[in-house]
Amino acid sequence: EVLAPLKLRKRQYFLQEGERCRYFGFIVKGAMRQYTVDEKGVEHIIRLGVENWWMGDRESWVMNTPSAYNIDAWEDTEMLILTRASALEMISKSPAFVELTRRLDERNNIANQRRLTSSISGTAEKKYTDFLDCYPELVGRFPQHIIASYLGITKDTLSRVRRNLMQK
Amino acid sequence: EVLAPLKLRKRQYFLQEGERCRYFGFIVKGAMRQYTVDEKGVEHIIRLGVENWWMGDRESWVMNTPSAYNIDAWEDTEMLILTRASALEMISKSPAFVELTRRLDERNNIANQRRLTSSISGTAEKKYTDFLDCYPELVGRFPQHIIASYLGITKDTLSRVRRNLMQK
């Protein structure tokens, strides 16, 4: 009824740039990424997700505008998806649902704040060690060039950072 | 009752690192900044605010933990402040308040997402032009070294970027 199951295979899109984001999806099993592609064809990962995380483009979902992002599956993934209409209906009918989403938003805000702080404050090494502290569950699920992109550095720089960390 | 007025003079703290954030404040008039200070004593601006913006450390406020941030007034500022207790009371009593905060959180999330995307995707010049597009109301309210810090670059680099932009 409210949540519908959806299976995606590796590399399959959940959302493509230019589409409107009609669903928010909860990852039951699998791993996903959200990213933009610049003029040169380079992907910039802005979000990664694994089990128990929600994926979707909030801006497109809320404003009903074309999305600037792509979201696809990095592993075969099982989701539960929620439409905007269902969400608004739930919001109007269920105080518990409102409370739930409020907490999710709060957590999301806090996580974004932390990431932003790390992103503007430090060196590549700092960003990587912050990432290891903060998201150990993501390490190993994605290859290094994906994580590098998530951190806003190149895979070569990440490789150097790791080499330096080894020697300590 | 719910919102209490508070006046701050330039350089006066609204929140200091280590304190718990007991209030969220709405800026009626003035300009403020939120920042960390690293081991070397360098300030890293993570948020700026002017009229009609809310200021506070969400993580400390929600979790009731010591804050990692400082918030102070950059101009003489008038605020309306809200305690966590009042907010929770309002949340339990007023659906309209819940709806209001939900929308604020949504917008906040969207803004953070955009800033993050800009922060990891581009050069110093791109970050600055994105900033000009996105927050024209902040330009002129803060000196360049503050804006540079907000963008995660040095004042020298920002000065170079501006010089290059002039010549086009």
Place this chain on the structure above:
DNA sequence: CCACGACGTAGACAAATGTCTATTCTTTTT
């Protein structure tokens, strides 16, 4: 009015990061 501090700019140099190519090792596909 003067002195001082804050601010912006500039240039020289250093350090960090990006770019590119090559190599090796997996993993996947056929």
Place this chain on the structure above:
DNA sequence: AAAAAGAATAGACATTTGTCTACGTCGTGG
């Protein structure tokens, strides 16, 4: 099993950005 693609690393080199010092302007407080 062979071939192809993906992933990680390395080194050489280019570019960007940071660091430091100096200088000029401006506004503010004494």
